[in-house]
Amino acid sequence: MNKNTKALWQSPWGYSESFLLSFGFLFIGFALEYTSGTSSFGAIVFPYNLIFGGIYILQIVLVYFFIRNTATFKFLSGIPASIGAIVALSVLVVIMGVTSQVPMQEKGFVNNFGLNRITSSIPFLLINFYLLFILAMVVIRRLFPLKWSNWGFICSHLGLWITVFAAGIGSGDLQRLRMDLIENRIEGRAYDAKGNYFELPLAIKLNDFKIEEFRPKLAVVDNTTGTLYEASKPSLIMIEDGLRCKLHDWKIELEEFYVTSGRAGDRYYPIVDLGAAPAAKVKLVTPAKDTITGWISCGSFNRPHESLKIDDRFSLLMTVPEPKRFSSEVSIFTPDGRKQEQTLEVNKSFTVNGWKIYQLSYDEKMGIYSSKSIVEMVKDPWQVYVYIGVFMMMIGAVYMFWRGNKVKNEETINVVSD
């Protein structure tokens, strides 16, 4: 146990120095965050991020060349330094994990130190650069001299480095815009989160917006508060043909159901019309064996909803159906004169001219009658590099599964339990 007798900052450095360093960075970061106020920095964009990234790599290479034979390099590329940096990052991420990360108006402790927006705070930035620097040192040390037996290590560590680096400096170049498509209209402009419009090098025409819905559900609400009554589970039951079920203490029988219908006189009839809404005739039996029969409907944008009063306290109602799937049939026009027919669907994006187009939403008030489709357009020129890193890490993980821990078994076994 000579570790305890070594003075701090005396070579070789170990865990104490590592933790002092990384928590020092944390401290400096928070101090800077406090003094700079809430003027959070924006992400840097092309070409500045490329220049900056180049300088960062150059700096790593230079540092390596100047210190590679020193004890400092041994320290910076060793596990104590790594663990210090990882723990410092963990502290920030734990803060993120327990506080809600939402913008706040009032000044105060949380806001002054950026605790409610950790990912764009200075300490987070600083620790990430530090961690990335240490990781670079770690990788370089195993890279020279190159040995085949290190391939698994290189895959996971270099892969992680590439992923974080590319995702980090590439984030400023990521463009995320929305486009509102109206049926049979050609749209060439998209807007960002602040509402600024941009002209795009492509245009989209929405030929047809299709949406399928699930059946609506039955639910009981409290008349006075209007909240869902949840005395027993399930508190929502999906309507099916011939449904007979028990909802809380009431027995319910479905007598008629129409997916699209309209009220005429004392009942609903199936119709096909703009805004025609689902409706059902239900029979409800109370625990006291009273029978209540009536129509319920969830209504639509142009039809009222209707619920069935059970007693003074409760009513039975039909919920607005949830979407099952929705998709847009579009024609995409590009400047080279090409026209491509595509179907956009959630989880099925389409890439054209570097823009990835995602089905995002529609006019939810209109439900199945929506003729508007909202798509998101994302351009992320750095994605390939991030993916290279991610796939390297995946290979590293499979390697880890296959090899398991054979690393230091000898030394472990030779420990005589004290």
Place this chain on the structure above:
Amino acid sequence: MIWSHFLLAAGISTGTWVLAVFLPKRVLIRNILVLAGIASIAIFIAYLWFSLERPPLRTLGETRLWYAFFLPIIGFLTYWRWRYNWMLYYSLGLSLLFLFINYLHPENFSKTLMPALQSPWFVPHVVVYIFAYAFLAASSLVAVRGLYQEYKSDLQPKVMLMADNLVYLGFAFLTLGLLFGALWAKEAWGHYWTWDPKETWAFITWLGYLVYIHRRFHMPAKFKSSLWILALAFVILLICWFGVNYLPSAQFSVHTYSQQP
């Protein structure tokens, strides 16, 4: 039709696997039985795919079918590589559980799955996590045992070797789970990572085990600190698994899937 075929397939899997559990001595026969059970699910999925004329990945019931298929495959691979019998039985048990839930809820073959979850990434993402959690939970049991032995001043190095191997396997799956999640998010929504509370805690968990691995590599002869790190990492894992929904940070999580009426 689909239902009766499901009953047949699930029945074959259940039968072969129950037999497999009772015949653990005859390894070859047991392995063949396990594989036959897997094949029966595979054939049913193929049939379903064919008769629905779309990939059966849309409803909860269909998704569970994929779990029931992939779990024993990974369990078998793990067994094959590492001879962990318990992992094989664990995966068979979970798989049967999923089949059983499908049996109890026939309507689930046609029930709600929100569009965002209707993705081929969903199943690998979740299945890989199930394995990661199983290995890591097992490693913490070992850690508790180690701490107890340590308390009795009778710590066996064998315990550390066991814990190490379980963590390595669990960590490999955890990493894959995180990466699958990130790729899925990128493909589906255009960003890899949104620091949603569940993601944040999954990342903290990952960091915890990362520290353990590196500490062990650095100081293979020091057991006590590593055991404590492992125990702490498991606490974080439990927060990630169960606790996230109760944290103030979780108000807007996509991973809670709570639906407004």
